[in-house]
Amino acid sequence: MTSSSSPSQDEQSFAETRTESLRAADALMEEDVAWSHEIDTERDGDQFDRSERAALRRVAGLSTELEDVTEVEYRQLRLERVVLVGVWTSGTVQDSENSLAELAALAETAGALVLDGVIQRRDKPDPATFIGSGKARELRDIVLETGADTVVCDGELGPGQLIALEDVVKVKVVDRTALILDIFAQHAKSREGKAQVALAQMQYMLPRLRGWGQSLSRQMGGGGGGGMATRGPGETKIETDRRRIREKMAKMRREIAEMKTGREIKRQERRRNKVPSVAIAGYTNAGKSSLLNRLTGAGVLVENALFATLDPTVRRAETPSGRLYTLADTVGFVRHLPHHLVEAFRSTMEEVGESDLILHVVDGSHPAPEEQLAAVREVIRDVGALDVPEIVVINKADAADPLVLQRLLRIERHAIAVSARTGKGIDELLALIDVELPRPEVEIEVLVPYTHGGLVSRVHAEGEVLSEEHTTEGTLLKARVHEELAAALAPYVPATR
Ligand SMILES: Nc1nc2c(ncn2[C@@H]2O[C@H](COP(=O)(O)OP(=O)(O)OP(=O)(O)O)[C@@H](O)[C@H]2O)c(=O)[nH]1
Numbered sequence: 461m462t463s464s465s466s467p468s469q470d471e472q473s474f475a476e477t478r479t480e481s482l483r484a485a486d487a488l489m490e491e492d493v494a495w496s497h498e499i500d501t502e503r504d505g506d507q508f509d510r511s512e513r514a515a516l517r518r519v520a521g522l523s524t525e526l527e528d529v530t531e532v533e534y535r536q537l538r539l540e541r542v543v544l545v546g547v548w549t550s551g552t553v554q555d556s557e558n559s560l561a562e563l564a565a566l567a568e569t570a571g572a573l574v575l576d577g578v579i580q581r582r583d584k585p586d587p588a589t590f591i592g593s594g595k596a597r598e599l600r601d602i603v604l605e606t607g608a609d610t611v612v613c614d615g616e617l618g619p620g621q622l623i624a625l626e627d628v629v630k631v632k633v634v635d636r637t638a639l640i641l642d643i644f645a646q647h648a649k650s651r652e653g654k655a656q657v658a659l660a661q662m663q664y665m666l667p668r669l670r671g672w673g674q675s676l677s678r679q680m681g682g683g684g685g686g687g688m689a690t691r692g693p694g695e696t697k698i699e700t701d702r703r704r705i706r707e708k709m710a711k712m713r714r715e716i717a718e719m720k721t722g723r724e725i726k727r728q729e730r731r732r733n734k735v736p737s738v739a740i741a742g743y744t745n746a747g748k749s750s751l752l753n754r755l756t757g758a759g760v761l762v763e764n765a766l767f768a769t770l771d772p773t774v775r776r777a778e779t780p781s782g783r784l785y786t787l788a789d790t791v792g793f794v795r796h797l798p799h800h801l802v803e804a805f806r807s808t809m810e811e812v813g814e815s816d817l818i819l820h821v822v823d824g825s826h827p828a829p830e831e832q833l834a835a836v837r838e839v840i841r842d843v844g845a846l847d848v849p850e851i852v853v854i855n856k857a858d859a860a861d862p863l864v865l866q867r868l869l870r871i872e873r874h875a876i877a878v879s880a881r882t883g884k885g886i887d888e889l890l891a892l893i894d895v896e897l898p899r900p901e902v903e904i905e906v907l908v909p910y911t912h913g914g915l916v917s918r919v920h921a922e923g924e925v926l927s928e929e930h931t932t933e934g935t936l937l938k939a940r941v942h943e944e945l946a947a948a949l950a951p952y953v954p955a956t957r
């Protein structure tokens with residue numbers, strides 16, 4: 461199998477995960493995973509499978525040849541039947557499997573059917589073809605056997621790597637970044653969300669246009685006889701495309717800036733009213749939207765898919781003692797979130813940074829919850845939200861291993877285990893939020909005439925009532941309120957106390 465151009469690198473332990481039906485990350489973990497990185501003499505069923513596969517390779521899949529070059533050029537993703545490929549450079553076998561399982565979940569979220577997954581152990585990705593060239597040819601066999609139309613690489617590949625690997629496997633090759641961008645594009649609903657994703661996609665595409673163009677002209681040039689005559693128009697078209705994209709990006713940036721102003725005004729209004737804000741943050745699929753629904757009864761979309769939520773939702777909620785606050789659902793985080801998207805979604809993250817309290821939701825039933833916690837904290841740090849108080853909400857307690865829950869509760873000092881599904885721990889969480897929310901700072905004693913009942917309601921909603929008495933002249937209130945409300949109540953401070 462190994463050719464002269466792919467020496468010892470490919471002889472390194474090569475591990476392949478056979479995964480017929482990778483449904484979701486957690487589902488995969490229960491799959492039969494066959495590792496075959498022993499020496500060649502050790503044969504098992506998997507190797508047998510592989511020899512069969514090799515025998516099949518000339519028969520199947522010819523229809524998946526790249527026919528329409530414009531499809532390559534514009535990289536419109538129409539993922540249908542995909543094979544995953546990862547390079548395992550460090551960490552344990554389990555880490556690399558988790559990473560590929562997450563890629564599988566991402567691919568499924570994008571609407572693809574995952575046919576197979578392959579991991580190669582290497583010191584670092586091959587600069588030319590991501591995986592070694594020998595393994596790239598084996599990947600080609602798998603593509604042919606399964607009839608896959610796309611290979612998805614677990615990482616961000618350079619334009620050159622994408623082309624080189626595509627040349628070997630003869631089907632579309634996309635990377636993790638493109639996949640996440642595609643999911644975001646499918647899920648964004650608000651005008652702002654859509655614009656941000658479109659901008660990120662264009663940013664990603666821009667440096668890659670040249671690469672695809674080169675691939676295109678090479679194909680047009682055939683055996684080298686084409687020369688400038690055939691290459692010329694292709695280059696010109698790329699230049700035009702790039703200019704068009706740049707113009708569009710500039711326009712989009714202006715639009716986004718305008719939309720941002722609108723949102724900023726709303727946020728300032730909330731702040732002026734001094735309604736404390738709580739942000740629900742956490743890894744994608746941790747159960748953030750479920751928790752928001754559980755805490756407020758809001759009907760937010762919950763889905764067993766990654767990035768179900770791409771538009772921030774803000775709801776009003778009330779503590780057990782009757783104080784109002786806002787609760788914001790946010791976009792889920794994922795490891796190695798494409799840089800362009802971190803930028804694009806900075807606005808939602810900013811919301812997290814400016815909140816009074818972060819509910820950091822983590823899926824207690826996930827195989828590696830600590831990693832998810834760390835990945836999210838990295839982003840929290842990036843947006844300068846480290847000083848915002850945080851409650852770690854270990855969700856899915858109903859499905860989690862009790863030992864894992866214990867471990868997390870021990871490591872995380874300010875944590876609580878809940879189940880958004882069964883409601884377990886929710887009352888405790890609500891009480892905890894009440895304790896953690898900033899308290900209004902001005903203490904007042906007022907006598908509000910019954911004709912101004914609205915003010916009394918505001919004290920109940922926005923402040924903390926210490927005592928309340930109904931007298932003949934009106935409501936006698938002792939309370940703690942924020943400055944603005946204190947000012948509104950000033951006329952009702954009794955002259956003599
Ligand atoms: N077993 C169990 N499943 C839960 C629980 N909470 C949420 N889920 C499931 O987890 C999946 C993801 O829930 P969401 O609330 O959409 O998660 P999210 O964090 O908002 O996800 P994104 O918006 O995609 O980032 C859904 O299938 C939920 O039904 C829970 O307490 N227990």
Ligand SMILES: [Mg+2]
Pocket residue numbers: 748749750761762767768769
């Ligand atoms: Mg959600």
